[in-house]
Amino acid sequence: MEFKEIVRKDKLYVAQTYSRQPLAIVEGNGAIVKDLEGNEYIDCFSGLAVLNIGHSHPKIIETIKKQVEKIIHTTNIYYIPPQVELAELLYKVSGGYKSFFCNSGTEANEATIKLVRKYTGKKVIIAAENSFHGRTFGSLSATGQERYKKPFAPLLPGFKHVKFGDIEDFKRAISPKTAAVLLEPIQGEGGVIVPPENYLKEVSEICTDHSILFVLDEVQTGFGRTGEMFAFQHFKVEPDLFTIAKALGAGFPIGAMLAKPEIIKAFRIGDHASTFGGNHLACTVAKANIEIILDENLLEKAKQSGIYLLRRLKELKNKHKCIKEVRGVGLMIGVELDRPCNVIVDKAREKGVLINCTHDNVLRFLPPLNIEKEQIDKAVDVLDTILCD
Ligand SMILES: Cc1ncc(COP(=O)(O)O)c(C=O)c1O
Structure with a gap:
């Protein structure tokens, strides 16, 4: 089924209780997911804190x-x-x-x-x-x-x-x-x-x-x-x-x-x-x-990657005035903005990074615990290019 058809049928047959983003994910592997057209995304959201071990673990x-x-x-x-x-x-x-x-x-x-x-x-x-x-x-x-x-x-x-x-x-x-x-x-x-x-x-x-x-x-x-x-x-x-x-x-x-x-x-x-x-x-x-x-020692990995992601996001705070606060423990991290964050979420998705916006103005990072350092870097770099436009 093509994406347009999925959207049409969703409206017709599914209760409209979710404000959906224009994306249909069909595959996943570790911290990477793919949409219908084969585009890849870094999943910093883990299906809402569900895929702590990443997608499709063997x-x-x-x-x-x-x-x-x-x-x-x-x-x-x-x-x-x-x-x-x-x-x-x-x-x-x-x-x-x-x-x-x-x-x-x-x-x-x-x-x-x-x-x-x-x-x-x-x-x-x-x-x-x-x-x-x-x-x-x-x-x-x-x-x-x-x-x-x-x-x-x-x-x-x-x-x-x-x-x-x-x-x-x-x-x-x-x-x-x-x-x-x-x-x-x-x-x-x-x-x-x-x-x-x-x-x-x-x-x-x-x-x-x-x-x-x-x-x-x-x-x-x-x-x-x-x-x-x-x-x-x-x-x-x-x-x-x-x-x-x-x-x-x-x-x-x-x-x-x-x-x-x-x-x-x-x-x-x-x-x-x-x-x-x-x-x-x-x-x-x-x-x-x-x-x-x-x-797989994922608790220690979460600690280490959490420290790294928090540090990188705090560096962004020094650069971008729209960031009010960066906070979190392990790989549960929030970036509070002085404005609604939906626009940032859309722009990040267009550049291949999935993040969540909660409470209207908090970007929530909940990546798989085994997310790689390069993937964290890429996600933060993408955020760096789209913040406060
Ligand atoms: C802290 C907390 N408790 C309960 C729930 C509800 O869980 P479920 O959606 O599996 O019913 C959620 C869901 O986001 C949650 O974050």
Whole structure:
């Protein structure tokens, strides 16, 4: 099908909920993707923090082929060997959390809201202004951005929003009804907002003092994005529960809620379920994906490449007045402009670089963790030629 025809049929047959860029990607390899006409792009976006190991990793292709030949799906009513293996690996890399499997980030947060209520018997969850936790009702209620919520009111009651990074505001919000606090370790969709050093540590200590559950949404920060397997390891905190999705499956849809064993025990048979959650294929792929991250030393690579990309982008800041701030951890980096960034995204794409614009004026870099130095250089050089025109 030609590009024009794809656009025409998309309008005709697909719900128009996405503001699409004029691009149809059909192939990928590492940090490079190709469009219908065979044009190549450096993917600094990784399918929105999903392809942390890059596109079409040979081990993932091999794993999928092998598993598909055996079995794709049964049901959680039977034991699922790859699910047990994945949960064991997650237990090891997280430092002792048990898993509930689902299919996306928003579902992982839904599971969390239910578990938090059941475990604590309380109804109020403190979340952050400017946060993003998903689009289903519970996660949307937790989300701290009115623009996503307004058309769908009334939402789930019981959420209180506080200023992200402001420890005093958090303290003021606590009441005897508080069950938990739910935070992104770094706000992603909200513009790559890194909290002040010690903020998460202080929040976690206050939670312990007040018997409040400390919950992190690692949907975007998980699986090496910050240079550690999970961002909580970077910030040296230990959540009671956390959620993952995106880069867990290297492009295959899978999500999970992970919780300390004594907490997840509150979920009894029948309390929560998912038809597809944790099926043979999804879990086999996710396990292979984590093994790749470990075997190929991608956490260290993300750290090193992150330092390099941050430095190169900060050099641009000295040159281009339209850059207000460059910030980030590992390979999760935001470049805040003094103007909307959609035009920059369009120009970069025309020059073969895919980046994302979030929160209207923040260029978000989320490249594969194994992006090469030359690819980083090329992307930054392209940005250098198009900024502030
Ligand atoms: C921090 C965070 N939580 C939750 C979600 C929702 O994940 P999903 O789109 O897989 O439902 C996202 C998606 O961008 C996210 O960034």
